[in-house]
Amino acid sequence: MPTLTSPGVAVSVIDESFYVPSDAGTTPLFIVASAQDKKSGSGETTAPGTTTANANKVYLLTSQRDLTETFGDPTFYTDASSNPLQGYELNEYGLQAAYSFLGIANRAYVMRANVNLSQLTGSANAPTSAPTDGTYWFDLATSKIGIFEWSATNQQFTTKTPTLITSTGDLVGGLSTGAPKTSVGSVGDYAVNTTHASNKIYFKNDGNSWVQLGSNAWSISHPTIIGTKSTGAVTSGHSIVINGTTVTTNSTTFANVAERINAASITGVTAAVDANTGFIEIYSNGTSKSDGSTLDGKITLANGSGSILTDTGLTAGTYAAPQFYQAGHTLRPEWKSADTTPRPNGSVWFKTTTPNNGTSIVAKLYSSATSLFSTVSSPLYSTHHNAIYNLDPAGGGSGLTVGQLYTQFNITENSGLDTTPNVGDFQIFRYEGGTTVAQSKTIFPTFTSGEQFKMQESTASSLTLSTEKTVTVTNGDGSTIADNEDFVSAINGAGFTNVEASIVSSGQYRGAVQITHKLGGEIRMVDSLGTPLADAGFTSGNADAYGDYATTRTNKIDNLYQVPTGETLDSTANNALLISNWKRLSYVASTTAPTNEPANGTLWYDTNLEADILAHDGTSFKGYLNVYASTDPNGPQFSATEPTTQSDGTALVDNDLWVDTSDLENYPKLYRYNTTSTVKNSVSGISYSTNQPAWELVDNTDQTTESGVVFADARFHTTNGKTDSATTGGVGTAGSIKDLLSDNFVDPDSPDPALYPKGMLLYNTRRSGYNVKEYKNSYITTAAYPGSGSTGLGNTRQSNESVATYFPDRWVNRSANELDGSPNMGRKAQRKVIIEQLKAEVNTNQAIREDQRGFNVMAAPGYPELIANMLNLNADRNYTAFVVGDTPFRLGSTATELSNWSNNNAGAVDNGDKGLVSSDEYLGVFYPSGRTSDNSGKSIIVPPSHMIMRVLANNDNVAFPWFAPAGTRRGVVDNATAVGYIDSTSGEFETISVNEGLRDAMHTAKINPITFFAGAGIVNYGNLTKVAPTMTSALDRINVSRLTVYLRTQLNKIGKPFIFEPNDELTRNEIKQAVESFLLELVGQRALYDFLVVCDTTNNTPTRIDRNELYVDIAIEPVKSVEFIYIPLRLKNTGEISQLGS
Template identity: 55%
Template sequence: MANLVSPGVQVSVIDESFYTPAEPGTTPIIFVVSAQDKKNGAGTATAAGTTKAKAGTPYLITSQRDLTETFGDPIFKTDTSNNPINGGELNEYGLQAAYSYLGVSNRAFVVRADIDLAEIEPSASAPAAAPANGTFWFDTAVTKYGLFQWNGNAATVTGGQSFTNKVPTVITTNTQLVGESNTGIPKGSVGQIGDYAVVTTTTVNKIYYKNKSGTWVKVGTQAWVASWPTIQGTAANPTLSNGQTIIINGTTVTISGTTVSAMETAIDAAGITGITSAVVDGKLEIYSNGTSTTDGSTDEDGAIQITAGASGTLLADLGITAGTYFAPQFVIQPHTQVPEFKTADTKSRPTGSVWLKTTDANLGANYSVKKYNSTTKLWATQSAPIYKTHNSALFNIDKSGGGINLILGQVYIQAHTTLAGDEEGDFTLFARNATGSTTITSSAVTASSIAAGGKTFTMAESIVGQEAMNAHQTVSFTATGATSDADVIADAINAKGFINIVATVDASNRVVISHNDGGEIRIKDTSSALQNIGFSAYNYTTKLGTANLYTAPTGDSASDFHASNWKILTYTAGPNAPTALTTNGRLWYSSLVDEVDILVHNGTTWKGYQNVYSSADPLGPIVSATEPTQQSDTTPLVTGDLWISTADLEAYPQVHRYNADLGKWIALDEGDQTTEDGILFADARFGTSGGTATAAPTGTIPQMLVSDHLDTDCPDPALYPKGMLLWNLRRSGFNVKKFVRNHVVTTDKNVRMSDESQANYYPHRWVTESANQTDGSGSFGRKAQRKVVIQALQAMVNSNQDIRDDESRLFNLMACPGYPELIGEMNSLNNDRGLTAFIVGDSPFRLTSDATTLNNWGKNVNLAVEDNDNGLVTSSEYLGVFYPSLFTSDNAGKNIIVPPSHAILRTIALSDQVSFPWFAPAGTRRGGVTNATASGFIDAEGEFKSIALNEGQRDTLQQVNVNPITFLTGAGLVNFGQKTRAANASALDRINVARLVVYLRSQLKKLAKPYIFEPNDKITRDEIKAQTDSLMLELVSQRALYDFLVVCDESNNTPARIDRNELYLDIAIEPVKAVEFIYIPLRLKNTGEIAGL
């Protein structure tokens, strides 16, 4: 509109160069399932499209590399012999089809359903969650404990004067300990005499030995020392001289009698410190408990000095040589310091002495401590050397820094944790709890913290390059009973001139004592001054106390406290990696086909099977491929025995009940849930009780047979007749379950157990996820896996709004390779989007090629309720279904079986590259299959049976509107059909016409959109008609149409329509039909007749 007031120039531009944009080309949307959190194709990171957060997100993929980086390499499972699992439910058919398609094209939308195929891998045991990042595990299975037992016999005796490695029994649960307490010793039922055991139920792991009396004694203790003889006589049952004497550690022992037993009595009666004796096999053995000395000193390691008396031959008669003997000893040393136990050494040791070799040379100790990395999902082995003290660990691990260079989490094993004089067999795992300085901080010092007067305490420090602690220094100060005492204490510490220890007072008037090298501080709080200002030992149970300050071990009498950056490690000990509580929603495919818990209705409630049929097989239902002739314990079969046939796992379960009167097995109807001979498939219980608040219910199948416990969600028995069986899916195997946290409402009553309280029940349960079949029978084996996969795919297609966005996500093909069950959902999606895509549907892998089976499936003779193995249900002009499956190879080069859509998607793409969507993607010109080498089906044995469809089979498929893929001599594999699943006979019963209409829907929408809000007059109508004519003329020239007619004038845009703001554009088209039937009459003429015509 002109709006100049004064002279000037105004330029306006009117854009009337409207045109219809081109289609983006052949672009499919492919619905897939895969394992979760897969590695990308390069193996360097997690493939983004496989994370749970991205499930249901449509990705526009432009290349094969893009696909593998987003979704990882397609996975196809093999068995233990590396044979492919044909038709397996864990194979990633959709990703393989997308990968093959992107080899010839550069645009495809890929959407992954929210299911982790790795979760439904077969597993005999229930899965648990991965531990938290940084979790530590003491792997008791691979740990070498470095225990060596000494043989003190002469070198001339086999094994004498040498060490033998001893592998201990490792106890990780209280059930093997006395009183079932974690502080108890091993039970007498554990191990044999002479065995060693390591108890790991507390942070102080103790080493035990089972002595001759069958008692477990801690290695290194007096009881252990006294378990081995220090002196052994060699004479058996000698006749001794009454009244003769021997001298033991200065005490004269006189025998009263002539037997070895009399000698034993005399020694024990003498009351010699630390000395006892016994007669073993007629020979005298003299024991020390480690406290005996020859002169009353305390440093002779259980010495026994024995000499003859004033007269007689008593020692000689006993076969004992006079001399000084030393008790068994337990030593903790590296392989470079071999214990001096030999007879030639100063203090030789008897048989039974033990060496804990702290280094891993020659079967020495190698404690396996591992740390979990949640990024790599791996357990990383940690360095865990063995030392006797914290300062020894600092000296050896960080010689140059004394602790300052150690990283957070550095582990070491402290052996002999009490630090007492005599070494004992125990060890504790420590880890660095802090980096940098070792710091302890008091409470805020107030006027009432310390009473006025003189105070003292002592402190010792570790020094870089020095294994031993420096000596304690006394710190003295005079308290004034004021807040300034904080500075007084700090000044007194600093005045002592410690090398590494410094003290400061922070802004809160707290005394901060630090070891600058991250080393050790030992404290004796003589006047309790430090405790008065709030220093207290950290309590591992209550988590209270001063950080980095710990009670001194009992063997360190010079100290009350140790300040240290070493802290007892929090870890799990055991042969299996620790786990966490199973994640809510985690799936589990139980692979146990022979674990079946069946209950029976007694007229009132559900009962354990043997509580009704007491003579039935004691192990429960007999699971066997062949017909049983006796019970599992070889007793005769009785009425009520159950047989679950595994002869055909595809048909599992086939349940039979024995009738003794008839002498045969009677097959039951698994689809009957109403009569006394029926079977109900449902969750009933997981164990013989509700469990405890912290422990899940348990119970073996034989135990379940005699248990009547029911979970509260068990089916109401009032709804079912007496005699009906209940197949307990929760406890039985071969199905898919989901872990549901807090499934049991513990505040409610258990209505199935007479309103029993559930307050102490385990709140979590495994709940069956694989829904029953439509006839009520259970879903088992691969069918159970498939149920949950299909459910996830259908939920994604039905609820995903992103894929319904037809403005920003443009695609014209749809497929869900490997899953005919998704045909109905894709059809609904296509209708939601205005029928702007063509659906490529699959046939089942196991659909055999005989005409009867093909006809029954294609015409849904079995009345299937959805497209599946039993029948083809969906009809649509924009759906094409193909048969059979195909043989090809995956990215790893393994032979695999793929669904028909794997080939058809690529065949359509190649056809469109050399022609147009309205050309039939079939026949030898445009229907060639380039990504498979054979067609066929999977037979009853799981093997691929290659076929070439004959004319009769192709005729049958044609009649049920399914397109054959077959082998033609000279052409190879070819798609040889282009029928849609149209309900009625029309032009739309052919794929080329259906795809033409899909194309026109999209193009006409784009063509018309610019005219919205334009004036509804002749000019606009003429413009839109002219543009439509142009589009149609182009299609005529491209062999899409024979003819067309476009009307957009007053005849179809009446005043009433114009008043409703409507514009009508009527188009009639005559689509080009493809040649499918060629008739060639051949006439034979006599010679010369043709020339005369």
């Protein structure tokens, strides 16, 4: 109170109106797993709660709409026939439970763990990641290669579909520049080598060799002239004349005719006798000269002396060689017999336009913004300037945009009028845009005055390049030495329309020469007298090869290329240069859309039912056939019934392997064949043993004996497949199971064979299927396994060889083994990954441990494995929440199964399918599961917590948390239509009614039954907490446990205003009064029978006061629920009841 120094009034306010704030009601925490990056409920945006950035974030949601906008609609999977997959590990049980809860409540916390369920959907193929933005794809599946083969016999074309080669393994030498291997295709087939940018087109000739279309070798694959007689003889000494050269026989056979033609060395002409028909055939390789001097690719055949033509069925005349013709659909070749130049069988028209099955090169561009490939037009033209003319005739290139594509055919630009004919190939080019600039890297060059070079340019509205001009570099003052200014002046004064030259005025290359085509067109040039271009820095050495673009640009000049090999500007040497904005397109050629390698940490549920199993030979683990050579050549057999022979029909032998697929729940059930197995039998009650062939089950938990098996990552490749020869990185190609059987390679992280006995099996989880794998970048590197050649260095499993050339990435088993060494496979593998991540988040998330997250009940729907973690979380929060625990979906409905599970008779080390480990007075466990429908109306199976969380909300809406949420008044389940369990064998939902006998067993096991009562529906009929069997207290009931949770929360709120108050009698009386007032209200609300509060000097001793402590001791008598009603019924004789009161 302030002191007044003059008359006045001083008013002060002392706030003693402390009260206990109301409770927020039932506020749960749902711990969930879901797919990542789902669509929101509206379908317009990504649901923010499902992004990686927001994983493990705790959301307070107030409505069902709020939930679906934050996490999307809960996903429940179906099979191909739209049948729900009940109990499927990727179903989003938690979100569905939260959605149901928010139907009658307006507050719920939801935390999604950072595990992407969509990554765990099964696939036989390894996952990939999206392509890089701007990736080009040559779509081979939708592209067409317009090859039309001519039949002179039928006078018509036949469309030919070529084989598209996409792997260098199909090419000679394994090189992209190689021709197809002879093992590819059949005689008469066509093929395109799409592994190289030049896309060479090949034909397979009668010699089973692949030859490039249009080449000399291709020309002689088809006869120009064919005789019509296969039998008979010629007269020795008779002659014929071919292209002016006389050929005289010296024997009587057709073969001699061919031999003499070949011996005559007539340019471009050869002959042979067809081995099948016996006809004599004369060939031109395209360089023949019908008049003996001028190359025209024809053969003139005339009789010399005698009757050779008649005897062989040959006809005199002039014949054109097979032609490879490249043109559009409007320029049909004139090869018919009535045309001027008929062509023989096998001639090919490469149709360069799309109509009528012509060539259509489909190039597509990937956009990360749309996550789609879009088609980019890529028409075919013969040259860069031809493309500019057709795409931008008026602008000459100025109207082209960056990214415009075109495909050049005949990329060598051969004319077909010399010894280098047109050949079949094509390449895709991309326009870089803007003016075309080539800047030299030679500064302040000097020249010999009078040197000359030729130059051509492309111009608007012209299909061809301009007439070449000769540019002479001279010194204006008459000196013999010219400089950069003289070079520039020579170009600028030569009268070009679009070409300009200038001197670089600044930067690293100041003083160098720059040549520009101002429309963005093309320039071609070549030194003709002296070396002025080379002096200026424009040489073939610093130009890229045509159609190429070197990665290292140190000495290369951008936009400067060597001209195509068929270029006519320089007919003596390949010194001509080209300046162009057309650049080789870098793309992926494939029949399926390209992808990138998976991101580090990508998960893959591998659904392949296959296994790579190695065997210990006493020294190391080796390929199975290398230890047991006579076993099945195809490896382990997979079938639902016992195999009676090996996969190839031969007899079974010792150590054959079989994986029983009839029980996928316990996969892999691995059997080993033993021809002398001890089999127990009995006759007339007398047991005896015999030795006979039998399949013996391998104990998956045995990692110590010769009959056991160890499950671990061992390898992904064979010896030949381990090397990253192309330094592409990634994981490489998996070795086939068949190849691995005879291969001994293992990765350096494979199990140490010194720890295992001879005969032990190694089940390679890296290469085998039906488990969950995780992609690891740079997993096998010299950093992890350094050096080589010494013990402990490199790959210690492979004689310490260096891992420097290995593929660096690996798929690593993510679904870790159980503690007994047995694997988690199938759905258990999926579940293992999910559970581990859920546990990690609950154990480490700090947000759910903060006081402001005021939840008082929690559940992880569908995951009983989380019970212990939620109990630990509750302990961290000072037991201010009640935990709703689930029972497994596949827990059967017999008293024995339920008791065994509840009492953990199987000896499980954690809560889960095998047993219940945890017990706690703040835990309630419920059984069985329920049937309901999801948001799309499909019938789904949900865990018990789905029903109980809503039961708790209903209970608290009509009563209080200290009322038992059970029975027909407050325990009615309104979000399920049936209860039951999933049969582990059939996978089907079995509806049950929890009868009284089963309820008795469940009461003893402290599992609360959810059952059906006629007239009431489905009801929670239990109020037990899962306390330890030896514990007997009021906390063995849910209503008392939840009362305690409520008291802990509210008493904490009551006490906080008194922190830092004086520790005296007044404060003690005030807090005692506040507590008593609160407890008295609870008495009126039927929570307590009675209570006692002590807060005075008896429990606040001087010692405690000196420690700044204040104690408020409270004793309560909680109200108990009625659970056992006994109604004795006595039968009396008539009149006796009326006399009882007298």
